[in-house]
Amino acid sequence: NELGANGIILIFRPWVKSSDYWPLRFSMLAQINEAFKKNGISIPYPQMDVHVKQQIKGD
Numbered sequence: 001n002e003l004g005a006n007g008i009i010l011i012f013r014p015w016v017k018s019s020d021y022w023p024l025r026f027s028m029l030a031q032i033n034e035a036f037k038k039n040g041i042s043i044p045y046p047q048m049d050v051h052v053k054q055q056i057k058g059d
Contacts, residue, residue, distance in 0.1 A: 007044050 002009040
């Protein structure tokens with residue numbers, strides 16, 4: 001669906017019974033995560049470096 005700066009966004013919409021939705025969702029995400037790990041695929045996360053400078057006190 002999108003090639004973003006921080007990753008690729010895919011939309012997957014399975015048709016299931018309402019009562020099966022959440023268990024299926026959690027199971028699918030776990031399986032996708034495991035497949036990524038097995039294939040050396042890491043999920044990018046935005047990172048920010050913060051540099052703290054000390055102020056020099058004047059007389």
